[in-house]
Amino acid sequence: MFLYILLFQLPLDGAANKFLDYGVIGAMVIFLSFIAYKFYQKIDENSKEWKHQAKDMAEKYTDLNIAQNENNKELIRIRNQDVTQNKEHQEKVERKLEELPEKIMKEFHFAELQRKQRANTTPLD
8 A cells, every 4th residue: 555655646757757867877877776785785784793703703712712721721730740640659669779789688698598597407317
């Protein structure tokens, strides 16, 4: 109903005369204006979507960096624990190696003592 009133009730003679004055060039200008308007709408729509995506990606990137920092802290803690355990193990091995010659000498003296005692306790035939 509104379209009928708009198209047939309004005086279009002035607009029609202007169009006829400009002819094909006027039609081309109107067509190109319409295409330019549609391009502008699409660019504006894409721009809003890209801004929204950029905001989401920035938030996700920040969350990812925070998670990576937490992982790095945990890896550093584990590495420090590993270094400490390795150092303790190395010190323990070094202590045992330092004690080893003394133990070997004690065992050698003990074996020598046992050999001498066996020699003294041999039954007489």
